[in-house]
Every structure is written in structure tokens, then in C-alpha cells.
Amino acid sequence: MQLQHHSHTPFHIPLPFLFLLIPSSTHFLHSTQQKMKVIKLGNESEEYLNSDIIFDILSRVPAKPLLGMKCISRRWQTIISNRLFIKAQLQKAELVLNGFIVQDGNMLSKQDVKTVSYIPVETKNEARVVHQKVFSFLPEEVLVLASCKGIVCCRSRLPSPNPMLYLCNPLIREWIQLKCPIRCDVIDSIALVFDFEPSKFKLVRLKRFEKINYKEVWEDEQESESEEGSFFFTFELYSSETKTWRKSAETCDCSHDLIKNKGVYIGGVVHWLTEGDKIITFNVEKELCLLISVPVPASEFRSVPEACIGEHDGKLHYVQVSEKGLHVWYLDSLEDYFEFNWILKHFKSLEDFEQENPRRFVNLNKRVLARVIEDTNPWMSPLGFQDGKSLIKVASELYIYDMKSGKTAHACSFLQLKPQSMSPSTVFPHSLTLVSLNDA
Structure with missing residues (x-):
């Protein structure tokens, strides 16, 4: 199997700006009211998220813009590429x-x-x-x-x-x-x-x-x-x-x-x-x-x-x-x-x-x-x-x-x-x- 990897330019984006990248809807903000918890990103990385807010918001974004969002930072690239995230995105985002x-x-x-x-x-x-x-x-x-x-x-x-x-x-x-x-x-x-x-x-x-x-x-x-x-x-x-x-x-x-x-x-x-x-x-x-x-x-x-x-x-x-x-x-x-x-x-x-x-x-x-x-x-x-x-x-x-x-x-x-x-x-x-x- 041949895999092609995309280059990533690491720069950070403020969390409030993240909400401008996705459609406006109340269910996108629902996760912010939930209790913060620790999420482990499987066996691919030992990195932990201190909150599931970013994970939950990104999992509701369609696939095409997510591909570009991998370039925002190495952390985002790790999240979006993870199997658990992809599975969550398939369940939450509408396949059109x-x-x-x-x-x-x-x-x-x-x-x-x-x-x-x-x-x-x-x-x-x-x-x-x-x-x-x-x-x-x-x-x-x-x-x-x-x-x-x-x-x-x-x-x-x-x-x-x-x-x-x-x-x-x-x-x-x-x-x-x-x-x-x-x-x-x-x-x-x-x-x-x-x-x-x-x-x-x-x-x-x-x-x-x-x-x-x-x-x-x-x-x-x-x-x-x-x-x-x-x-x-x-x-x-x-x-x-x-x-x-x-x-x-x-x-x-x-x-x-x-x-x-x-x-x-x-x-x-x-x-x-x-x-x-x-x-x-x-x-x-x-x-x-x-x-x-x-x-x-x-x-x-x-x-x-x-x-x-x-x-x-x-x-x-x-x-x-x-x-x-x-x-x-x-x-x-x-x-x-x-x-x-x-x-x-x-x-x-x-x-x-x-x-x-x-x-x-x-x-x-x-x-x-x-x-x-x-x-x-x-x-x-x-x-x-x-x-x-x-x-x-x-x-x-x-x-x-x-x-x-x-x-x-x-x-x-x-x-x-x-x-x-x-x-x-x-x-x-x-x-x-x-x-x-x-x-x-």
C-alpha cells in the first residue's frame, strides 16, 4: 500500500476562531456545556487532551475542510488523523x-x-x-x-x-x-x-x-x-x-x-x-x-x-x-x-x-x-x-x-x-x- 502524506505548517489558532470555521448551529456548542474529561488518542500517540471540546467540535465538521485543518498545528493533525476521531466524525458529520x-x-x-x-x-x-x-x-x-x-x-x-x-x-x-x-x-x-x-x-x-x-x-x-x-x-x-x-x-x-x-x-x-x-x-x-x-x-x-x-x-x-x-x-x-x-x-x-x-x-x-x-x-x-x-x-x-x-x-x-x-x-x-x- 502506498500512502501520501500532506505537509503541515504548525501554527496555532485561538479557540474562539474555531467556531467561525464550522456552520453555526446550537448542537455544535452543546459539548462546551459538558464536563471536561481526559481523552487518550489510541496507540498512535501518548498525547492527552485536557478537554474534549476541540475533539467534539471538529468531529462535526465535513471531511473536505478537515483536510485543510490538519495544517493548523501538529496537535490538530494528530487529532484529525486518529482512528477514534475519524470514527466519531463519521457518526456526527453528515456524509453528503x-x-x-x-x-x-x-x-x-x-x-x-x-x-x-x-x-x-x-x-x-x-x-x-x-x-x-x-x-x-x-x-x-x-x-x-x-x-x-x-x-x-x-x-x-x-x-x-x-x-x-x-x-x-x-x-x-x-x-x-x-x-x-x-x-x-x-x-x-x-x-x-x-x-x-x-x-x-x-x-x-x-x-x-x-x-x-x-x-x-x-x-x-x-x-x-x-x-x-x-x-x-x-x-x-x-x-x-x-x-x-x-x-x-x-x-x-x-x-x-x-x-x-x-x-x-x-x-x-x-x-x-x-x-x-x-x-x-x-x-x-x-x-x-x-x-x-x-x-x-x-x-x-x-x-x-x-x-x-x-x-x-x-x-x-x-x-x-x-x-x-x-x-x-x-x-x-x-x-x-x-x-x-x-x-x-x-x-x-x-x-x-x-x-x-x-x-x-x-x-x-x-x-x-x-x-x-x-x-x-x-x-x-x-x-x-x-x-x-x-x-x-x-x-x-x-x-x-x-x-x-x-x-x-x-x-x-x-x-x-x-x-x-x-x-x-x-x-x-x-x-x-x-x-x-x-x-x-
């Missing part, structure tokens, strides 16, 4: 969407493309800068597979004589290296399962097989001719505790391939959106899989709709664009999928999009309605979703739509991402965290 990682689609071959871009949510001087060297600190060119709570899983570009997996934190430029599972392929989907415990994570590989070519499991002719078709998925798991891959006994009958943002991990369950109005769910702890239906099937529309899935407030969300407009649904329960219930949370018509920006969204309804077969490129398509914000492609432009405000902001031109493939891009929402992979 910072941007979208856009991975260019695969070639029609056994070769990966190398184009990876990062589109930030916030703008600088009303201009949004697209970054394309976010993963340049890794030892080789990679393909992004998953993003979960600030940690990103990447794989060596194929073909490769010795493909590796990399788990990294782009904010602090730390990474660890793992061996790829057996028979690594460009079409494999690997989801990252991470719950803020730096030394504990899991990977779930979803692999598609044809039943006729998988005689060890599927030898029953009657079953191979089932309604779901002749394909099924298997699940393989990697644990940071055992450091080994193993195959789960669970399988999923589904003839439809995966689309859009691959595995989305929420509350112990990984979700994959398929082309056939179904979502594959896999409970990681129980190792149980279930297919659930999307809120509205494609057959209900005159044109071919586009959709993606994502997370908001700890719930699975389904974003769909059709000739009727943009719908956002959420799954009411993540525990009992046998009685799942979709609830419509947000809607915006295509006419409203046109009225908001008639120059960019001209004849939007007519153009969306014109797509009547799946083989044609969609005029408007949601690519990724998290925290109420969706990255949407309209023609050759990308936009960020904020569900809370109902406003659409231009992100960039699709050509700025320097695409090399005609296949759809895979989009991963990404947040910032100070989690270190040093102990993983």
Missing part, C-alpha cells in the same frame, strides 16, 4: 454528495476503456471543472467498479497479465491492493460493502451464466426452460477479515443484463438494476437474493423510458424519465421485500423542464417520445442519483438536477469526458471521507 464519477462504457471486446472523469456537484465562480486525473495516484490505469461512503473500488484495466483490485480513498490518496477473483471479466459487476469501519469491508461479485453452459448446477431441462429464461447470476464474496473469495450458495434466475450504476449498497443490501424492469437484491449477511419489480414497467409508456437507482435518506430510490416526465420513487421498506411498496416522492414534467430552460430543452417532449425502440440512444436519461441530486444526460449535455429545489444546472458537455466507447457510461455518486485504509 460531492460529485459523480463517470466511467466510460466498455468496448465491444475483452478490453476496458481508460476514460474516467469526476464531475463535482458544486461550482467555482459559476463554472464546473471536470477532473480526469482523480485516480492518477494509483500504480496503474484502472476501471472504476464501485463507490461506497467515500471509498472507491477499482480494477486493473483488462487485458492484464495480473489484474488487481484497488480500494482507495481519493481525498487522502490512500490505497490498498487485492487479488482479483478467478476468471475476472470486463462484464463482471463488483459491489463494495462498507459501513464506516475502516478495517472491515466486503466485496460482492455478481456474475452472469447461461444455464446450458453451467451443467454442475443446472441439469434439469424443465427448470432451464423457466419463464425467467436461460440465464442466472451467482454471488461471490470477499471479506477483509478472511482475505479470501468464496462462492455463495445463493443464485438468481434472471435473463436480463445489468444497466447503469451497477451495485448500490444500502442498509445491508446490494441492489442492481436490470434491463427487464427488475432489481436484483442481495442481503449480504443472510446471503439471500430476491428480484423485485420497478414501480412502473416500460410497457406502460409509448416511448422507451430510461431509469437509474440510487440512495437517499437510507432508502433505495428509482429515478425514471419517460414522455410523462421525471419520476422519483423510493422503496418504503428495505427489510421485507416480500411486501415491498414503492412511493412516489417527486415528479417534474418535461414541459416544466422546457419552461425552465427553453433554449437547452427545446422540443423535449417530442424528442423523448420519438424513442420507440431500445437500440436507439435516449434523448434524456438519468445516469446516477444520490441525496436528492441526479446526473442527467440530455442529448450531448450533462445536467445536475436537484430534486429538493426542482432546479437543473448545466454540468458539462458529454464530449468533455473524452468518451472512447459508444456503450453507456457507468456513473457512481461519490462523497468525501477521511477514512484510512491503513488497517484494512
Whole structure:
């Protein structure tokens, strides 16, 4: 593993000024009324804090400004870098969407493309800068597979004589290296399962097989001719505790391939959106899989709709664009999928999009309605979703739509991402965290 250390200029800052560095809120000041106590900073240092006030205040600050606060003094650098502090910060500070990682689609071959871009949510001087060297600190060119709570899983570009997996934190430029599972392929989907415990994570590989070519499991002719078709998925798991891959006994009958943002991990369950109005769910702890239906099937529309899935407030969300407009649904329960219930949370018509920006969204309804077969490129398509914000492609432009405000902001031109493939891009929402992979 390679670690990059940031330089620190030690100078001290008065405690009252500290309150100007963080948002004004009464709960930030609550700790000042508590009784002072001694805190030991783990095994990394024998230094003691005479008060937990600074510790408590800093633990409520988002990750990005904390990175700069390390330069205030050696003491602050020690506090912010400590495992106990990072864990406390993850529990107290809200993890918010910072941007979208856009991975260019695969070639029609056994070769990966190398184009990876990062589109930030916030703008600088009303201009949004697209970054394309976010993963340049890794030892080789990679393909992004998953993003979960600030940690990103990447794989060596194929073909490769010795493909590796990399788990990294782009904010602090730390990474660890793992061996790829057996028979690594460009079409494999690997989801990252991470719950803020730096030394504990899991990977779930979803692999598609044809039943006729998988005689060890599927030898029953009657079953191979089932309604779901002749394909099924298997699940393989990697644990940071055992450091080994193993195959789960669970399988999923589904003839439809995966689309859009691959595995989305929420509350112990990984979700994959398929082309056939179904979502594959896999409970990681129980190792149980279930297919659930999307809120509205494609057959209900005159044109071919586009959709993606994502997370908001700890719930699975389904974003769909059709000739009727943009719908956002959420799954009411993540525990009992046998009685799942979709609830419509947000809607915006295509006419409203046109009225908001008639120059960019001209004849939007007519153009969306014109797509009547799946083989044609969609005029408007949601690519990724998290925290109420969706990255949407309209023609050759990308936009960020904020569900809370109902406003659409231009992100960039699709050509700025320097695409090399005609296949759809895979989009991963990404947040910032100070989690270190040093102990993983």
C-alpha cells in the first residue's frame, strides 16, 4: 500500500476562531456545556487532551475542510488523523454528495476503456471543472467498479497479465491492493460493502451464466426452460477479515443484463438494476437474493423510458424519465421485500423542464417520445442519483438536477469526458471521507 502524506505548517489558532470555521448551529456548542474529561488518542500517540471540546467540535465538521485543518498545528493533525476521531466524525458529520464519477462504457471486446472523469456537484465562480486525473495516484490505469461512503473500488484495466483490485480513498490518496477473483471479466459487476469501519469491508461479485453452459448446477431441462429464461447470476464474496473469495450458495434466475450504476449498497443490501424492469437484491449477511419489480414497467409508456437507482435518506430510490416526465420513487421498506411498496416522492414534467430552460430543452417532449425502440440512444436519461441530486444526460449535455429545489444546472458537455466507447457510461455518486485504509 502506498500512502501520501500532506505537509503541515504548525501554527496555532485561538479557540474562539474555531467556531467561525464550522456552520453555526446550537448542537455544535452543546459539548462546551459538558464536563471536561481526559481523552487518550489510541496507540498512535501518548498525547492527552485536557478537554474534549476541540475533539467534539471538529468531529462535526465535513471531511473536505478537515483536510485543510490538519495544517493548523501538529496537535490538530494528530487529532484529525486518529482512528477514534475519524470514527466519531463519521457518526456526527453528515456524509453528503460531492460529485459523480463517470466511467466510460466498455468496448465491444475483452478490453476496458481508460476514460474516467469526476464531475463535482458544486461550482467555482459559476463554472464546473471536470477532473480526469482523480485516480492518477494509483500504480496503474484502472476501471472504476464501485463507490461506497467515500471509498472507491477499482480494477486493473483488462487485458492484464495480473489484474488487481484497488480500494482507495481519493481525498487522502490512500490505497490498498487485492487479488482479483478467478476468471475476472470486463462484464463482471463488483459491489463494495462498507459501513464506516475502516478495517472491515466486503466485496460482492455478481456474475452472469447461461444455464446450458453451467451443467454442475443446472441439469434439469424443465427448470432451464423457466419463464425467467436461460440465464442466472451467482454471488461471490470477499471479506477483509478472511482475505479470501468464496462462492455463495445463493443464485438468481434472471435473463436480463445489468444497466447503469451497477451495485448500490444500502442498509445491508446490494441492489442492481436490470434491463427487464427488475432489481436484483442481495442481503449480504443472510446471503439471500430476491428480484423485485420497478414501480412502473416500460410497457406502460409509448416511448422507451430510461431509469437509474440510487440512495437517499437510507432508502433505495428509482429515478425514471419517460414522455410523462421525471419520476422519483423510493422503496418504503428495505427489510421485507416480500411486501415491498414503492412511493412516489417527486415528479417534474418535461414541459416544466422546457419552461425552465427553453433554449437547452427545446422540443423535449417530442424528442423523448420519438424513442420507440431500445437500440436507439435516449434523448434524456438519468445516469446516477444520490441525496436528492441526479446526473442527467440530455442529448450531448450533462445536467445536475436537484430534486429538493426542482432546479437543473448545466454540468458539462458529454464530449468533455473524452468518451472512447459508444456503450453507456457507468456513473457512481461519490462523497468525501477521511477514512484510512491503513488497517484494512
